[in-house]
Amino acid sequence: MAGRNHLFIPGPTNTPHEVLSAMHVPMEDHRSPIFPNLFKPLLEDLKKVFRTEAGQCFVFPATGTAGWEVALTNCLNPGDKVLIYRFGQFAHLWMDAARKLGFDVEAHEVEWGKGIPLDAMEARLKEDKNHEIKAVLATHNETSTGVTSDIAGVRKAMDAAGHPALLFVDGVSSIASLEFRMDDWGVDGAISGSQKGFMLPAGAAILAFSQKALAAVETSTFPRSFFSLKDQMNANKDGYTPYTPSTPMLHGLRKALDLLLEEGMDNVYARHHRLGEGVRRAVAAWGLQICAQPGFESDTVTAIVVPADKDARHVISTAYNKYNISLGAGLTEVAGKVFRIGHIGDMNDVSLLGAIAGVEMAMLDNGFDIKPGSGVAAAIEYYRSTAK
Structure with missing residues (x-):
């Protein structure tokens, strides 16, 4: 045809010609003295997309689905209780991932076509007097039903309940496209992927974590290796990664960020x-x-x-x-x-x-x-x- x-x-999504061209590069030494010139500015400019000054951004050679696992296993402990509302296929998959990892998942069914029920969530958090719920898992944009939930409202409900749980947000199909304000909304873990608003091929999990979440990393006992934020932080501070990155993806991300921030x-x-x-x-x-x-x-x-x-x-x-x-x-x-x-x-x-x-x-x-x-x-x- x-x-x-x-x-x-x-x-x-469609990848702009400029991004495809930027990815068409020879392989390079990711341990060279000049690699930080590419990588460090990426991590800083990602903060402008997540709308955070206090948070820290990370890029894993993985997917948004892997980002769920990064957040859960780095900031929580085995068996911790998490709260999630199931109103579409991707909320369902996140719920399922948490169960497979051994977390105590409290899931509430919501009619598909609706989003997170803020009043019900606030009431449930107020009931949790002993603060057994350690994290709220919020799907910002449910692509299976075309539903967007109010994440600012989620934070407001959590604050009204006086609940200290971490707020993790699946922003795979919202970040870099829909309004997202990590600091203003008190998001502790924001999870995205390269193949949506960032206009890249699939293959990068792009995340940001608050200082509260990073402090929780220090006390987490969950076993992890490839998805370790500690390993990332130790390498990232000098402009490197703990293992071989996809350098073409990083060059594409550089151009994609340039396009987004220019607009x-x-x-x-x-x-x-x-x-x-x-x-x-x-x-x-x-x-x-x-x-x-x-x-x-x-x-x-x-x-x-x-x-x-x-x-x-x-x-x-x-x-x-x-x-x-x-x-x-x-x-x-x-x-x-x-x-x-x-x-x-x-x-x-x-x-x-x-x-x-x-x-x-x-x-x-x-x-x-x-x-x-x-x-x-x-x-x-x-x-x-x-x-x-």
Whole structure:
């Protein structure tokens, strides 16, 4: 098929040409005297993306999933109790990872389409008089349902309860895309991955930890080796890593950070909001619903609910095979019920209009009762009226 595949999944995302070019480098000596010239500024500039001055950033040659393990095993002790709300596939996977690692996981079920229930969480923390809960695990942006939770509200609830638990946040599909303010929100461990807002291939777990969390590292007895923050800190202070890094990934990260910081993080957040709102206007014009309930809509991914007599997998298959467009599938509990449009990373108005047009064609081919061009028209009017 002529032309390239158009990637509209919520990760991996499109990698800008400038980032791909920056990664095309010869292999180099990661123990050379000049390697810190690359690595040290990366760790400092990452703090500008996480919006932290007091925290410390880390890069592991791994994935966001590995980042969950880094946070849990470095800052907690075996058998510690953690609190999590399960409202999507990735909250489920984090819960499952904590259980496999031997933590005492207190999980509360929440309807898929909603996010963290702040009042219920505050009440539960107030009940925990003996502070048995050692960490709250909060999924900021649940990509399976297109739901964003209020992390500032989570911190407010924890403070209202007077609870000293650590706050760990899965920001894999939010950090570098959605508003994220580590210091202001009192986040102790922020977990991200390279393949979402950072616009890189998968392969780097990018994290930040507060001083409170780093102090907890000193008393943690959990066994660890590759995921040791202590080993990272000992090597990072001199501008090195405790083992062989992916140097092409680091060069790509350098360029990605340059692009993000040149645009300005507040502008990055605003751009993602505009893109997401345009998709939501298109969905409304089709007469369809999104999975996220009001107040929880994500600006990086929209999960679109298909009518009861339709199968979302048919839309995804048609879009890929006939129009060379990749859409996100519904996962587990919403498999076949939703398809997802990712609007994260290297995206603009025109690229999203292409996604909306392709989705319209795929839905029409599958007998959806929609008016051709309706979603595209709604998005066009919104993007035109809000363009600067």
